[in-house]
Amino acid sequence: MNDYTESVESIASAARVASVTMRKATTAQKNEALEAIAAALCENAAQIEEANAEDYERERAGGMSQGLLDRLFLDSERIADIAEAVRHVASLPDPIGDVIKGRTLDNGMRLTQVRVPIGVIGMIYEARPNVTVDAASLALKAGSAAILRGGSAAARTNSVLVDIMRTAIASCGLPSDAISSIDSFGREGAVALMRARGLVDLVIPRGGAGLIRTVVEQSLVPVIETGVGNCHVYVDSSADLDKAHAITINSKTQRVGVCNAAETLLVHGDVAEDFLPGALSSLSEAGVVLHADERTRELAPEGVEIVDATEDDWEREYLALEMAVRVVPDLDSALEHIRTYSTGHTEAIVAQDCDAIEEFVNGLDCAAVMVNASTRFTDGGQFGLGAEIGISTQKLHARGPMGLDEITTTMWIARGDGHIRS
Amino acid sequence: MNDYTESVESIASAARVASVTMRKATTAQKNEALEAIAAALCENAAQIEEANAEDYERERAGGMSQGLLDRLFLDSERIADIAEAVRHVASLPDPIGDVIKGRTLDNGMRLTQVRVPIGVIGMIYEARPNVTVDAASLALKAGSAAILRGGSAAARTNSVLVDIMRTAIASCGLPSDAISSIDSFGREGAVALMRARGLVDLVIPRGGAGLIRTVVEQSLVPVIETGVGNCHVYVDSSADLDKAHAITINSKTQRVGVCNAAETLLVHGDVAEDFLPGALSSLSEAGVVLHADERTRELAPEGVEIVDATEDDWEREYLALEMAVRVVPDLDSALEHIRTYSTGHTEAIVAQDCDAIEEFVNGLDCAAVMVNASTRFTDGGQFGLGAEIGISTQKLHARGPMGLDEITTTMWIARGDGHIRS
Numbered sequence: 001m002n003d004y005t006e007s008v009e010s011i012a013s014a015a016r017v018a019s020v021t022m023r024k025a026t027t028a029q030k031n032e033a034l035e036a037i038a039a040a041l042c043e044n045a046a047q048i049e050e051a052n053a054e055d056y057e058r059e060r061a062g063g064m065s066q067g068l069l070d071r072l073f074l075d076s077e078r079i080a081d082i083a084e085a086v087r088h089v090a091s092l093p094d095p096i097g098d099v100i101k102g103r104t105l106d107n108g109m110r111l112t113q114v115r116v117p118i119g120v121i122g123m124i125y126e127a128r129p130n131v132t133v134d135a136a137s138l139a140l141k142a143g144s145a146a147i148l149r150g151g152s153a154a155a156r157t158n159s160v161l162v163d164i165m166r167t168a169i170a171s172c173g174l175p176s177d178a179i180s181s182i183d184s185f186g187r188e189g190a191v192a193l194m195r196a197r198g199l200v201d202l203v204i205p206r207g208g209a210g211l212i213r214t215v216v217e218q219s220l221v222p223v224i225e226t227g228v229g230n231c232h233v234y235v236d237s238s239a240d241l242d243k244a245h246a247i248t249i250n251s252k253t254q255r256v257g258v259c260n261a262a263e264t265l266l267v268h269g270d271v272a273e274d275f276l277p278g279a280l281s282s283l284s285e286a287g288v289v290l291h292a293d294e295r296t297r298e299l300a301p302e303g304v305e306i307v308d309a310t311e312d313d314w315e316r317e318y319l320a321l322e323m324a325v326r327v328v329p330d331l332d333s334a335l336e337h338i339r340t341y342s343t344g345h346t347e348a349i350v351a352q353d354c355d356a357i358e359e360f361v362n363g364l365d366c367a368a369v370m371v372n373a374s375t376r377f378t379d380g381g382q383f384g385l386g387a388e389i390g391i392s393t394q395k396l397h398a399r400g401p402m403g404l405d406e407i408t409t410t411m412w413i414a415r416g417d418g419h420i421r422s
Numbered sequence: 423m424n425d426y427t428e429s430v431e432s433i434a435s436a437a438r439v440a441s442v443t444m445r446k447a448t449t450a451q452k453n454e455a456l457e458a459i460a461a462a463l464c465e466n467a468a469q470i471e472e473a474n475a476e477d478y479e480r481e482r483a484g485g486m487s488q489g490l491l492d493r494l495f496l497d498s499e500r501i502a503d504i505a506e507a508v509r510h511v512a513s514l515p516d517p518i519g520d521v522i523k524g525r526t527l528d529n530g531m532r533l534t535q536v537r538v539p540i541g542v543i544g545m546i547y548e549a550r551p552n553v554t555v556d557a558a559s560l561a562l563k564a565g566s567a568a569i570l571r572g573g574s575a576a577a578r579t580n581s582v583l584v585d586i587m588r589t590a591i592a593s594c595g596l597p598s599d600a601i602s603s604i605d606s607f608g609r610e611g612a613v614a615l616m617r618a619r620g621l622v623d624l625v626i627p628r629g630g631a632g633l634i635r636t637v638v639e640q641s642l643v644p645v646i647e648t649g650v651g652n653c654h655v656y657v658d659s660s661a662d663l664d665k666a667h668a669i670t671i672n673s674k675t676q677r678v679g680v681c682n683a684a685e686t687l688l689v690h691g692d693v694a695e696d697f698l699p700g701a702l703s704s705l706s707e708a709g710v711v712l713h714a715d716e717r718t719r720e721l722a723p724e725g726v727e728i729v730d731a732t733e734d735d736w737e738r739e740y741l742a743l744e745m746a747v748r749v750v751p752d753l754d755s756a757l758e759h760i761r762t763y764s765t766g767h768t769e770a771i772v773a774q775d776c777d778a779i780e781e782f783v784n785g786l787d788c789a790a791v792m793v794n795a796s797t798r799f800t801d802g803g804q805f806g807l808g809a810e811i812g813i814s815t816q817k818l819h820a821r822g823p824m825g826l827d828e829i830t831t832t833m834w835i836a837r838g839d840g841h842i843r844s
Binding site (some may be wrong): 020023024067103105109111113116117118167197201202216217220222240242246247249250251256271336338361362363364365366367368369370371372373374377378382383385394395397399400401404409410411412413414415416418419420421422 | 442443446469519527533535536539540541544553584619623624638639643646662664665669671672676683730736761783784785787788789791792793794795796799800801805806816817818819821822823831832833834836837838839840842843844
């Protein structure tokens with residue numbers, strides 16, 4: 001145990017104590033605190049911008065890529081957006097206290113299963129200051145304390161944001177230790193957080209595949225993995241090819257770099273000749289680099305460039321304007337391909353034949369199946385969950401888009417009248 | 423990677439393939455297979471008894487304790503009971519296909535969240551042959567494949583049981599690889615199972631605290647912890663003392679060695695004088711060794727022996743006729759004691775005052791709270807879940823008694839008509 005471990009454990013212990021108060025906070029108290037955070041962020045925008053400018057300049061000078069710099073950057077407009085997102089969390093229904101199940105037992109005891117706060121939630125993420133506020137406000141609404149570990153590149157900004165939030169919730173009578181940061185302890189601090197079993201109830205990694213893998217492998221605290229998505233679109237022989245065209249283009253290009261974008265297109269051999277030339281042209285026009293098998297290459301119109309697909313292409317989550325394309329002899333082969341390479345996020349089928357649709361839906365094991373719809377719909381907002389902490393691709397606890405419910409747990413309450421077991 | 427790892431991975435791969443078929447098995451097929459298992463167990467009782475006699479004799483000669491030998495032992499009556507439990511699983515509602523949530527989105531897409539099989543479940547348990555059949559049949563009913571790792575002391579028995587079950591399900595057209603054993607690979611095999619991320623979806627350890635800790639620390643596959651229970655009974659100043667007496671005795675002595683038995687009694691100072699002498703006498707008469715604080719000792723009637731309680735007593739899950747007893751000045755102190763020492767299983771309050779009850783219920787963080795009822799009610803059968811795989815004391819995925827639902831996962835299915843995101 002080094003000094004950092006001790007420091008993180010002491011922060012986690014304080015968060016644990018704060019979580020006992022948070023557990024009993026009413027919806028009104030929590031919403032008031034969220035409104036106070038939103039107001040304080042706007043009032044202190046100048047201070048936030050100043051800290052952010054320091055982070056930004058240091059990282060820019062250090063050679064951070066433009067994409068990452070953009071995620072790091074805050075101005076008064078973006079700060080107002082972050083504050084608005086906090087107000088949105090305040091407007092969501094409070095999940096705590098929901099009765100999930102209930103019955104009166106034969107012996108007269110009244111049994112209910114009630115949604116309760118999970119306790120202390122650790123968030124490990126990359127250099128995106130908006131996540132700092134987002135994660136803290138969702139945890140607060142869900143009645144839990146949050147311990148935040150953002151990327152070191154945003155450390156100055158996060159430190160100011162956390163201070164502002166702590167002061168804001170304290171002004172509403174909630175414990176400031178319900179929001180804390182361990183950024184100053186670096187990677188060792190993150191490891192200590194993952195090992196703080198008994199003090200921390202849940203760790204959510206949010207970021208790239210590497211970060212997620214590290215957390216899953218090192219954590220002793222239960223983890224909810226979020227979203228690596230190697231999503232497929234399968235065009236069946238029974239497909240309406242106009243719909244198939246629109247869904248393919250939308251799934252790949254409507255937004256790039258998101259986990260619910262499609263990465264591979266599978267086409268039934270019977271419709272490949274009718275479907276692929278047009279689809280490949282449109283994808284190519286949209287700037288998509290195509291990695292394909294031989295049959296696809298044969299069907300590519302003049303001028304559409306095709307790169308030979310390798311095993312690696314079937315496996316990759318491009319998160320870019322690239323797509324793997326393969327012609328399959330039948331639905332079974334499509335299912336077999338998906339089963340082999342899927343990350344269990346979202347798979348789409350375009351088909352009119354109901355048997356084919358049922359076979360696809362029942363033959364796969366993933367967070368979401370889209371029938372005649374774009375893979376891009378797998379999203380907390382689209383699904384009506386209100387807020388989204390991430391998209392879980394694991395099978396335990398939460399699968400698919402995670403809202404407030406997914407960062408809570410449950411408790412059984414049995415009320416008797418002197419009941420004993422015979 | 424050693425040979426055992428390779429062998430376990432090849433068994434897990436076969437289970438994974440089998441799970442694809444299991445996923446699509448109808449309720450009728452699964453029930454038929456369960457009936458076939460039950461029948462085969464009875465028909466082959468002699469063979470099972472023979473294998474069991476080998477295990478039993480070897481372990482008896484090796485000095486296994488009487489308690490463990492009793493758990494290991496099978497005769498034709500016990501085999502018939504095991505078969506009957508399998509038929510009971512067949513009689514339970516099939517959880518697969520349940521629609522949990524659903525709505526039509528604003529854009530007309532129809533969204534449902536459906537219960538689906540989890541895939542491949544690993545069970546790691548101690549030398550209790552009944553768990554072999556129990557775990558396999560629950561996994562089968564939940565549409566998953568099971569990989570079993572029982573204690574080496576029951577290896578011969580388990581091997582025969584697994585062979586019988588594999589033959590039985592194959593005779594019904596289900597894949598025999600849906601049930602397999604890795605007993606022959608010893609501890610290294612168990613470790614390989616816990617590391618088989620991607621092939622195994624869930625590991626459930628069932629056994630003592632040591633086994634559970636090992637699995638939690640070593641597993642890369644998600645784990646559901648089952649039941650270590652340091653359960654408390656708190657007698658409030660507002661308690662009906664007759665009910666408090668009955669609940670205390672029942673919680674401690676109705677069955678010993680189970681996780682939902684009470685281990686510590688906390689008594690409000692205002693009623694200690696009225697309540698404790700009688701309660702201590704009854705506990706002592708029932709053979710309970712009492713570890714108590716000084717105030718309790720002062721109130722103990724003549725002839726009731728009290729051992730001084732140490733810090734260790736507040737922490738221990740005795741699983742025996744022993745109980746820790748403490749007088750607390752108020753409800754807050756009781757809550758503080760429980761928060762410090764609880765394992766988050768079951769806590770009971772005996773009280774008539776509704777404010778005290780609400781404060782207790784809202785102030786604790788555990789799988790179950792009993793209000794004026796014995797801790798012994800936290801049980802899948804008592805709660806009406808039909809079957810019980812174990813009692814989860816973790817907060818993710820399942821909390822409290824786990825039935826069939828708790829070894830499944832969910833999938834979102836969205837049905838559109840060419841829907842794309844704009």
